[in-house]
Amino acid sequence: MRGLLIAGNWKMNGLIGESVQLIKEIQPANNEKIEIVLAPPFTALHAVNAYLSKDDSGQINNFFLAAQDVFWEEKGAYTGEVSPEMLANTGCYYVIIGHSERRQFFHETNKTVNKKIKASLKANLQCIVCIGETLEQRENGNTFSIIESQIKEGFANISSEELDKCIIAYEPVWAIGTGKTATPEQAEEIHQFIRKKIEEIFNKFSSEKMKILYGGSVNPGNVEGLLSKEDIDGALVGGASLKAESFNKIIQAGENTINN
Numbered sequence: 439m440r441g442l443l444i445a446g447n448w449k450m451n452g453l454i455g456e457s458v459q460l461i462k463e464i465q466p467a468n469n470e471k472i473e474i475v476l477a478p479p480f481t482a483l484h485a486v487n488a489y490l491s492k493d494d495s496g497q498i499n500n501f502f503l504a505a506q507d508v509f510w511e512e513k514g515a516y517t518g519e520v521s522p523e524m525l526a527n528t529g530c531y532y533v534i535i536g537h538s539e540r541r542q543f544f545h546e547t548n549k550t551v552n553k554k555i556k557a558s559l560k561a562n563l564q565c566i567v568c569i570g571e572t573l574e575q576r577e578n579g580n581t582f583s584i585i586e587s588q589i590k591e592g593f594a595n596i597s598s599e600e601l602d603k604c605i606i607a608y609e610p611v612w613a614i615g616t617g618k619t620a621t622p623e624q625a626e627e628i629h630q631f632i633r634k635k636i637e638e639i640f641n642k643f644s645s646e647k648m649k650i651l652y653g654g655s656v657n658p659g660n661v662e663g664l665l666s667k668e669d670i671d672g673a674l675v676g677g678a679s680l681k682a683e684s685f686n687k688i689i690q691a692g693e694n695t696i697n698n
């Protein structure tokens with residue numbers, strides 16, 4: 439059993455006070471097989487971490503902090519960038535890498551994704567690596583080849599031990615923020631393909647162990663259908679993670695899935 443991971447990607451939303459308020463309203467899952475990952479903007483990481491660290495164990499239940507991006511160099515003259523070590527130092531356990539908005543608006547490529555993964559692993563961060571096809575690529579029948587090259591190039595020269603610290607988030611670009619979700623069957627087809635590729639490139643053990651999340655207009659109404667699929671091990675949630683009410687329902691759906 440791989441367990442489930444429900445992640446909220448807050449994107450560029452939330453001043454410090456709003457972020458702390460939101461985290462206060464999110465209900466921890468009553469099941470240790472569910473991890474809840476929260477990715478506030480950089481500016482709120484410290485404050486959210488301070489709230490999470492109030493607990494003696496250093497974590498409130500199963501909440502983990504994530505950054506939405508990272509730079510690959512350790513330090514130096516890179517105005518505006520944030521290093522993996524800085525993120526770890528701020529309390530991040532996870533980092534999201536290669537989100538389609540980074541690829542689309544900031545020209546990130548599979549090569550830069552690869553550099554970011556390697557640098558983040560060095561700093562002991564766990565990577566949530568986003569891949570997914572655009573509408574045009576899907577309509578032209580290129581979904582599988584795009585996914586394959588994103589995996590091959592993104593994870594180039596990464597060992598299977600390192601891969602074990604990575605999670606893949608399949609996020610079809612046409613489903614992000616559009617209200618159009620992939621059907622559970624469409625998503626499962628790609629998740630199976632991803633797992634098969636991981637097995638071919640790495641090994642069966644790593645492929646079976648790896649969590650593969652789905653992202654793209656996940657909401658309380660569609661999440662249970664998605665999570666019920668064998669190869670969907672969680673969700674990366676954007677819009678619906680900005681309100682505690684809807685995010686809590688998604689966490690609850692995760693609990694229902696684990697309990698069934």
Ligand code: PGA
Nearest residue numbers: 614615654655675676677
């Ligand atoms: P969405 O975003 O849930 O708002 O579609 C998902 C994501 O971009 O990770």
